[in-house]
Amino acid sequence: MYSIGELSKRTKVKVPTIRYYEEMGLLSEPERTEGNQRRYDAAGLERLSFIKHARDLGFSIEAISKLIELQGHPDRSCQAASEIAVSQLSDVRAKIKRLRALEKELVRISKGCDGAGVSQDCYVLASLADHKLCRHEH
Amino acid sequence: MYSIGELSKRTKVKVPTIRYYEEMGLLSEPERTEGNQRRYDAAGLERLSFIKHARDLGFSIEAISKLIELQGHPDRSCQAASEIAVSQLSDVRAKIKRLRALEKELVRISKGCDGAGVSQDCYVLASLADHKLCRHEH
């Protein structure tokens, strides 16, 4: 049996976050000591590792909820899991695309100013004031 | 003079967001009609366009505050502006890096499951349960 602090050390998930996951329904309520402290078993540890891994990969709490629900029903179709993964991938790709556009623009903007001048002539400020100076869509 | 709705149309910033920017101190309080409605002049429109553009480029409200402050003092050094732009660029690059790592992993994960199977054998669920299946750092 692990205390919440033990679990935290093993999973690198902070203690308040573990409690938060419980409140959100991702973790089922663990046993308690007579003094009301949480005690987790191996299954609890596994479940939290799953959640941590999914969070690290950018899945939302809601998506993880659905995945865990599915995990609890081994004979159900995994179509939902596949859809969640695909949608997560396309989210990530959309974000990358947007960030690359921003990157290009920001490179131009920061190249245009070395910080040695004066606010009035600053290329950074001028660029923000006028989208027409932009070379790319964003 | 523009009403808040006019301003919203011209800048594509939603009405409640304009009020929010005012509350955050990004926009100075505009004149009001006798009936207490906001009326903006050309300077207000310009200011909001600046904010919108900076937000589109991912700058935080706090960063934009500093940039606007600088804009109000044309003879000050623009070093701060340069630093803000550089730091924004490196933020964006860090995010891209992380997302690319996630993308690789998610490609592997979603390729491993077409949704036709059953939860018990699902590669998506197995991958989330076991980081050792991962091919990349993330």
Add this chain to the structure above:
DNA sequence: GTAGTGTCTCTAGTAACTAGAGGTTCAAGA
């Protein structure tokens, strides 16, 4: 038995908005 650390619940704060309630003002047409 006591000290010190860990744990408990509860509230509030973070970023940047967004939604809704309940009420007032404006502009245009009859």
Add this chain to the structure above:
DNA sequence: TCTTGAACCTCTAGTTACTAGAGACACTAC
């Protein structure tokens, strides 16, 4: 001039995924 409907007002609360802090209790080791 009157009316009607859209736009506007303030205020509160909700969103996401936590994080921080207060004040009190539990556990472990010496």
